[in-house]
Amino acid sequence: MTTGVVYTETVVHAAPAEFVADAPYQLAIVTLDAGGRVTARITGERVKIGDKVELAESRGGVEFFRKIAG
Amino acid sequence: MGIGKTAFGAFPDRTLRSLAVEAGEKCMEDAGVNASQIEAFYLGNFAGPSFAGQNHLAPYIAGSLGLTGIPCTRFEAACASGGSAFFHAVSSVAAGLNDIVLVAGVEKMTSQTTPKVTEILAGAGDMAGEGRAGATFPALFAMIARRHMYQYGTTREHLAAVAVKNHENGAKNPLAHMRKVITMEQALAGKPVADPLTVYDCSLISDGAAAVLITPLERASEFTDQPVRILGIAQTSDYVALDAKADITTFWAVREAAEKAYKMARVSPRDIEFAEVHDCFTIAEIVATEDLGFVKKGEGGPYALEGHTRLRCERPVNASGGLKAKGHPVGATGVGQICDVVLQIRGEAGELQLDRHSLGLAQNLGGSGATAVVTVMGSI
Numbered sequence: 001m002t003t004g005v006v007y008t009e010t011v012v013h014a015a016p017a018e019f020v021a022d023a024p025y026q027l028a029i030v031t032l033d034a035g036g037r038v039t040a041r042i043t044g045e046r047v048k049i050g051d052k053v054e055l056a057e058s059r060g061g062v063e064f065f066r067k068i069a070g
Numbered sequence: 071m072g073i074g075k076t077a078f079g080a081f082p083d084r085t086l087r088s089l090a091v092e093a094g095e096k097c098m099e100d101a102g103v104n105a106s107q108i109e110a111f112y113l114g115n116f117a118g119p120s121f122a123g124q125n126h127l128a129p130y131i132a133g134s135l136g137l138t139g140i141p142c143t144r145f146e147a148a149c150a151s152g153g154s155a156f157f158h159a160v161s162s163v164a165a166g167l168n169d170i171v172l173v174a175g176v177e178k179m180t181s182q183t184t185p186k187v188t189e190i191l192a193g194a195g196d197m198a199g200e201g202r203a204g205a206t207f208p209a210l211f212a213m214i215a216r217r218h219m220y221q222y223g224t225t226r227e228h229l230a231a232v233a234v235k236n237h238e239n240g241a242k243n244p245l246a247h248m249r250k251v252i253t254m255e256q257a258l259a260g261k262p263v264a265d266p267l268t269v270y271d272c273s274l275i276s277d278g279a280a281a282v283l284i285t286p287l288e289r290a291s292e293f294t295d296q297p298v299r300i301l302g303i304a305q306t307s308d309y310v311a312l313d314a315k316a317d318i319t320t321f322w323a324v325r326e327a328a329e330k331a332y333k334m335a336r337v338s339p340r341d342i343e344f345a346e347v348h349d350c351f352t353i354a355e356i357v358a359t360e361d362l363g364f365v366k367k368g369e370g371g372p373y374a375l376e377g378h379t380r381l382r383c384e385r386p387v388n389a390s391g392g393l394k395a396k397g398h399p400v401g402a403t404g405v406g407q408i409c410d411v412v413l414q415i416r417g418e419a420g421e422l423q424l425d426r427h428s429l430g431l432a433q434n435l436g437g438s439g440a441t442a443v444v445t446v447m448g449s450i
Contacts, residue, residue, distance in 0.1 A: 010212035015183035
């Protein structure tokens with residue numbers, strides 16, 4: 001399982017043309033436990049810096065992370 | 071040295087070429103130079119092909135200025151396109167290749183819808199990574215702001231103080247896009263764009279052009295009674311993708327460019343009397359004041375809120391209104407900043423004229439920090 005910690009995040013309200021239908025959506029840079037960082041979408045509950053997250057799915061080349069409960 | 075600028079704003083009836091030509095002609099007139107004397111043309115433009123469907127822009131614009139038979143080249147470095155064109159023009163003069171060089175920057179952005187503009191601007195980031203995930207430019211700077219808040223306690227009020235100050239200055243700038251004063255309450259209650267940034271934290275989508283003529287110091291007196299000297303200049307780079315940087319609360323390219331430019335100019339940050347910095351977003355001005363060495367890391371927010379960067383205070387930052395109020399026609403911005411510093415040094419900044427104006431700095435940033443150009447200028 002790919003897991004990591006939220007390094008920073010934002011909720012995008014004004015989206016580029018391609019993603020207008022998705023807005024508002026949360027984006028985060030996740031520091032992966034295995035090393036390195038990735039810019040990903042957050043699915044489900046909103047996250048904040050320091051939250052632990054896990055990879056929920058990859059869709060259209062984009063990784064979606066979700067908060068790990070507790 | 072000569073300067074020329076169009077007003078920045080939304081000009082539905084103007085073409086990219088007409089804006090660039092207006093700035094170029096004003097600049098040539100300012101220096102009393104005619105087209106036959108110009109030896110090279112450097113153009114800063116980010117996305118003319120995307121915004122206006124026109125490529126091969128440098129000779130396209132040069133031809134309309136009556137410039138043919140000389141090297142004409144377009145520079146693209148996202149929002150630092152203008153600064154990059156200027157840096158390379160200065161390099162060519164310093165190398166002795168050319169004596170009289172025209173630099174222009176132009177962007178025509180308002181002919182597209184905001185989502186389309188957002189998409190084109192996102193192309194200055196890493197489209198295969200952050201772009202595919204849905205990162206806009208406001209989103210990248212929002213993530214910088216969030217991390218800066220987390221690490222240094224920067225607040226929404228700190229960001230809003232930058233917007234309030236720059237609008238206050240811009241209201242006095244006859245060439246500014248947004249000549250409207252805003253209150254702290256308004257700035258804090260803006261419509262969200264990418265949390266924690268609101269519309270009041272974002273610079274404007276604008277049309278506009280700016281131009282500068284440069285020449286070796288020993289020939290400057292042929293063109294002006296008040297030459298402005300380029301004391302130090304540097305362009306540096308960093309990774310394009312935000313997630314590739316170790317610490318996103320610092321623009322490392324800005325720090326390195328500033329160090330090099332200060333060294334070349336033989337000055338230290340505390341000698342700089344005023345600065346035009348790249349406030350594409352309010353957080354960027356706060357980070358810039360830190361990375362340029364005006365304050366310690368993390369102190370940029372309180373420094374802005376306490377008013378030290380306001381007109382005629384300790385170190386005025388963006389006396390022109392900055393990108394925030396003046397407008398941000400991307401390719402024109404870096405050249406426009408040079409024009410604004412020159413105006414101050416010459417003492418021609420009108421209502422915005424500063425009392426200490428003999429040593430100024432311009433800082434132009436591309437993308438989320440992948441290109442930085444820092445220029446230190448002074449009176450002779």
